[in-house]
Amino acid sequence: MAETTAQTRPGGRSAKVRAAVHRAVEELVAEGPAEALTIPVVAARAGVHATTVYRRWGSVAQLLNDVATSRFSGDVVVPDTGSLAGDLERWVGDVATDLADPDVLALMRATIGSGPGGGSACTGDRHAQLGAIIEREQARGGEVPSVGTAVDTLLGPLYYRAIFSAEPASGEWARGLVATLLAAIQCRVPPGGPTSR
Amino acid sequence: MAETTAQTRPGGRSAKVRAAVHRAVEELVAEGPAEALTIPVVAARAGVHATTVYRRWGSVAQLLNDVATSRFSGDVVVPDTGSLAGDLERWVGDVATDLADPDVLALMRATIGSGPGGGSACTGDRHAQLGAIIEREQARGGEVPSVGTAVDTLLGPLYYRAIFSAEPASGEWARGLVATLLAAIQCRVPPGGPTSR
Known part of the structure; x- marks a missing residue:
C-alpha cells in the first residue's frame, strides 16, 4: 500500500509535496500573469489539498520566496x-545566461511582486557566491574589491537589465562589467571623488 | 446639472476617471499584497464601473504600467x-530619496510583478533624464560617459538596492556611485580590460 508507506515516511512524503508544489508554482508563473x-x-495544479499549502507556506508571498530561494541557490x-578575472568572467557569464531564461525572469518578477522580501530571495545566493570568489582571491594573496563594490x-547592472530594461544581457557586455x-x-577613486570641474 | 456638464466635456470627465483610478491603484498597492x-x-475603490476600467486599460498589467509611467515621469x-558632477550628484540624491519611499517601492514591485513590460514603465523617464544631463555636459564641451555606462x-546599483537588497540607499552611497x-x-579601461593576473 503506497499510501501507508508514504505515511510511515513523513520526510519522504513531505519532500514529495514540496517538490510538487514548487513545480506547480514554476509552471503557473511561467504560463501567465501573477494575478x-x-x-x-x-494546490489544484500540484494535486494536494489547499489546506496543506496554507499550513506549510501561509501565503503566496512566502511560497514564492521559498520557490525562488530554492531555484536560485546552487544553480x-x-x-x-x-x-x-577568470573566476568573475566565468561567473557573470553564467549569471547572464540564467537571466536570459524567460522562465527565470517570470519567477523573479512574480516573487518581487509578491512583497518586500521577494527581491532578496532571488539574489541571496548570488551575494554569497560573489563573497566566495573574492575570498578565494584574497587567499591567493591578490588585491580585491569589497563585496559591496562588486555587488554594485x-x-x-545585471539585474537592472533583466528587470528594468528591455536590452538583453550579452556575455560580452557582462565581461565588460568585470x-x-x-x-x-x-x-x-581618490577619497572625495575625482576633481570636480 | 453636473452630469450633463461632465458629459458635454468628455476630456474633463475622462481625466477625472483616470485620476480616480490611478489614485485607487496607488492606495491599494500601498495597502497590501499585489495578489x-x-x-x-x-473600480470599486475608484467609484467607477468595472467595465469602464476594462474598456480603458484592458488588464491589471496595463493599468499598473500606466500608473507607474505617470507616477515616475517628471517627479x-x-x-x-x-x-x-554637480548635476549627477543632485540627481542621484533625488532618485535615492524617491526610492526610499515605501509607497514608491510597493508600486514598483507590483508593476514589475504584473508582467514583462513593468520594469521599463518604472525607469523609462530616468533613462531620458540621464541622457539629458549627459547631453547638457556635452553642450558645455565636457568629457562625458556613454548613457549606457551611466545607466550601468x-x-x-540604485534600483538593485531598492528591489533586490534590504540595504537602504543613502545619499552618500549614491554620490559615491557618481x-x-x-x-x-x-x-x-584599456581595450580588452585590465591585464589579467
Missing part, C-alpha cells in the same frame, strides 16, 4: 579558474 | 548646477 496565482490554484557554480558593479570592476581596483 | 489587486477591486527634476554605474563613474572617465 492568477492563488493558493487554491497552486550557478562558483568557478575556480586560478585568477580573479556586477549584480546591479573589466570595469578590475580597472577600478588598479585606478582607485 | 488582491483586480480590476473590480480597483524628479533634471538639475542644472553648472557641472556634470548609477541606475543599476564618483566611480567620473573616475572611470579619467581612468579609461
